[in-house]
């Protein structure tokens with residue numbers, strides 16, 4: 001299971017490094033040390049090192065490595081964190097879900113809902129993000145997480161995820177949760193077990209109960225990455241050199257990707273990126289998109305409506 005760990009300073013970080021090495025973790029491997037301890041025990045050890053440390057379960061719906069993923073073995077926070085549950089301020093929705101999908105899950109009541117990059121590589125930094133109220137320091141961040149002082153989050157369309165719907169890729173079968181409830185969890189073509197999607201799992205844990213407290217909800221925006229919009233409007237692959245050049249030129253001129261996607265005016269977008277891009281960005285902002293949801297390891301597709 002993947003966890004995000006926040007530390008108030010380098011003294012705490014050094015303590016954490018020592019603790020992880022003591023548990024046999026290889027810290028210089030790939031940036032995500034594997035730790036031989038439960039999430040509950042790790043949280044207790046982190047708080048022992050410095051009580052200002054914070055732990056947030058990462059991308060909670062991911063099949064294997066998310067706390068509530070269908071293969072994780074946990075159906076609720078306290079099954080995973082036990083007596084440490086009160087010290088978990090927030091949960092990360094991950095690329096595969098948006099806040100609304102989480103609002104109806106009783107197991108998450110009272111926890112702040114946040115989105116971060118799940119970066120793994122440099123270009124992915126900021127692909128999802130949380131705007132907090134208050135000061136831009138550790139104390140402000142702690143208050144943001146613990147007191148739900150979230151201004152808004154910026155998300156992908158969860159349908160783009162590889163496991164949004166339930167399905168069987170080989171047979172080209174994908175199903176909504178309603179269809180699976182009706183026809184069962186085996187592939188109607190070949191009778192093999194279907195790979196259950198995130199949406200199915202979220203509905204499973206929602207129990208049809210009343211959704212979360214309205215006051216706890218925060219606004220969010222769903223965006224498509226600029227590189228994908230450029231690839232789409234330029235009719236090229238996202239790795240094409242001309243797409244990369246256009247990406248950097250537009251970001252340089254308009255003040256970065258987030259600004260391009262959320263704030264830049266139509267006229268500026270048209271001047272710098274052309275009419276098709278300006279239209280595409282405007283359509284995505286308005287949620288005016290065509291969606292083919294992902295399933296069973298196949299990425300979904302989101303395009304400006306044609």
Ligand SMILES: [Zn+2]
Nearest residue numbers: 168171187190
């Ligand atoms: Zn099949």
